[in-house]
Amino acid sequence: MALPYPTIIPDLRSPSEEVGGLVYFGRMLDKIRLAAAGRLPEGWQAERGQGMKNSFDDRCCKFLSIDYAAIEAETLKGGKTDEELLEWAFRQGHRPTMEEIEIWNAFMTKRGWRDAGTQRLNERLAEIGLPPGTVQTMFEFIDLDEGRLHPGDS
Secondary structure (H helix, E strand, O other): OOOOOOOOOOOOOOOOOEEOOEEOHHHHHHHHHHHHOOOOOHHHHHHOOOOOOOOHHHHHHHHHOOOHHHHHHHHHHOOOOHHHHHHHHHHHOOOOOHHHHHHHHHHHHHOOOOOOOHHHHHHHHHHOOOOOOOOOOHHHHHHHHOOOOOOOOO
């Protein structure tokens, strides 16, 4: 049985949108804020943060060498822009070079395309009743699932 599709969540940006040149970071902040406001689907709670190994949140925190609970607490204090939160993360953990950011962005935007994530991508497509190959990457799947992309657009 297919899951409800698309999953429209106002104020949740695409994983491709950049903050300070990094993809995904802004989406992680959005998920933190939406969860605190009770606006993130219950089924998404287990995938937040570093609770699920190799989730995008987990990978982002590892890349920046920060603890998810720390960035969550800092975000929920309020008063900082996303760029200021990224700068805070750099000071707490790791400030990547431009080359590291380029590699991060390339890895994240291509996850699911001919790699260890392909099987999971195809499983997620099946969950919403679409065949393998409808989209090629997890970022495309997320945008498809959340109504920003339509089958055949990619």
